[in-house]
Amino acid sequence: MTTHDKGTREEWLAARLELLKAEKALTRRSDEVARMVQELPWVRIDKEYRFETEVGTVSLVDLFEGRSQLLVYHLMFGPNYEVACPLCSAIADGFSGSVDHLAHHDVTLCAVSHAPFSKLRAFKRRMGWSFPWASAFHSDFNFDFHVSHTDDEWHAGTVDYNFHRVDFRPPVGEEQPFEEHAALTGTNWDNYRREGPGMSAFALEDGVVYHTYSTYERGVDILWGRISGSIVLLSVATRLACGGVTTIRTTSKGEETRPSAETE
Numbered sequence: 001m002t003t004h005d006k007g008t009r010e011e012w013l014a015a016r017l018e019l020l021k022a023e024k025a026l027t028r029r030s031d032e033v034a035r036m037v038q039e040l041p042w043v044r045i046d047k048e049y050r051f052e053t054e055v056g057t058v059s060l061v062d063l064f065e066g067r068s069q070l071l072v073y074h075l076m077f078g079p080n081y082e083v084a085c086p087l088c089s090a091i092a093d094g095f096s097g098s099v100d101h102l103a104h105h106d107v108t109l110c111a112v113s114h115a116p117f118s119k120l121r122a123f124k125r126r127m128g129w130s131f132p133w134a135s136a137f138h139s140d141f142n143f144d145f146h147v148s149h150t151d152d153e154w155h156a157g158t159v160d161y162n163f164h165r166v167d168f169r170p171p172v173g174e175e176q177p178f179e180e181h182a183a184l185t186g187t188n189w190d191n192y193r194r195e196g197p198g199m200s201a202f203a204l205e206d207g208v209v210y211h212t213y214s215t216y217e218r219g220v221d222i223l224w225g226r227i228s229g230s231i232v233l234l235s236v237a238t239r240l241a242c243g244g245v246t247t248i249r250t251t252s253k254g255e256e257t258r259p260s261a262e263t264e
Contacts, residue, residue, distance in 0.1 A: 042203060042210035049141045051134035052117035060141075063134060064204050069107040073220075074147040074198040077113035079137065081195075082186025083123055084113070088197055091220070095131040112136050114148045114195055142195075145214060149194045161196050162216040168193045 007015075049060045064070045075092055076085035084092075092111060102109050110132035113120055117135035124133055142148035149159045157167030170189065182192035197220050201213040 037213055040213060042212050045202070045209045045211055047140070047144070049136070049139045051112065051136055051139060051141070053132070053134045054121070058134070060202070060209055061204065061207075063108065063110055063112075063132070064202075064209075065103075065108045065132070067103065067106045067108045068204050070202040070204070071102070071107060071109045072200045072202070073109070073111045074142070074145065074196070074200065075111040075113045075133070076147075076185075076192075076195040076197050077115040077120060077123070078148070078185075078187070078191060078195040079115050080187045080191040081115060081119070084185065085192075085195070085197070086181060086184050089127065091197075092129065092131070093127070096129060099131045108132070110134060112141065114142045145198065145200055147196045147198045147216075149196075154190070154194055162219075 045060065051058050051060070051063065060070075063072070073088075073092065073095070076088045077083075083089075095109060095111070099109050112134045114136055116137045120133050120135050136142045136148075143150065146160050146162075149161070153159050154169070157169055158165050159168055161168075178192075179189050182189045185192055196216060198214060198216040199220055200211065200215075203210045203212050
């Protein structure tokens with residue numbers, strides 16, 4: 001049995017009040033970070049990406065499904081996988097309910113993976129998922145957003161991921177600690193880690209798609225709601241916070257509408 005500090009109710013309350021100060025500081029800091037996200041410049045996307053979906057081959061614009069904002073979860077499912085990454089699958093289990101909620105706020109949430117669509121469709125049915133899921137197997141999309149990596153990148157130890165170059169190859173003779181995750185997908189570490197998790201946000205304005213935000217590694221924890229105990233999904237114009245919806249519309253011209261200040 002693990003041991004833990006024990007004390008009186010008064011001692012607990014004193015410690016809890018100290019924790020509350022830290023929680024409020026984190027909340028204020030997360031608000032500042034959210035503002036920084038919304039102030040990132042928009043990058044126009046002129047490349048014609050094509051995806052395979054339930055309705056056939058579609059464009060990036062089509063993934064918006066008539067809305068102005070798109071959140072893409074880069075779900076790890078490589079061409080050599082038999083099933084999706086178990087950690088990504090745990091996150092994706094909560095997407096179906098979020099899709100409808102976000103749609104009411106002009107945001108489309110979908111997943112995109114590198115594996116052929118036939119594999120995605122079979123696994124989607126097995127998991128009972130209903131959220132949109134597209135394959136970028138015949139597209140550069142995953143490579144351009146640094147969630148899939150080429151053989152050359154891998155063998156050179158210069159994988160571009162999370163805004164820096166990294167070598168994911170384990171040292172010779174050493175076992176990769178996450179090899180068991182790779183095995184669960186039906187492949188080995190080398191094939192497994194040539195894919196990476198992430199989330200990207202896009203905006204559609206006057207028929208033009210803009211890339212507005214991407215996050216990787218622990219940044220994806222946002223989808224788990226690990227910021228101040230809230231459920232927070234950041235895109236250009238929408239912030240879902242614990243206890244309700246806060247909508248912040250920011251245009252490329254810097255025009256903005258905001259709700260009243262939150263009570264801390």
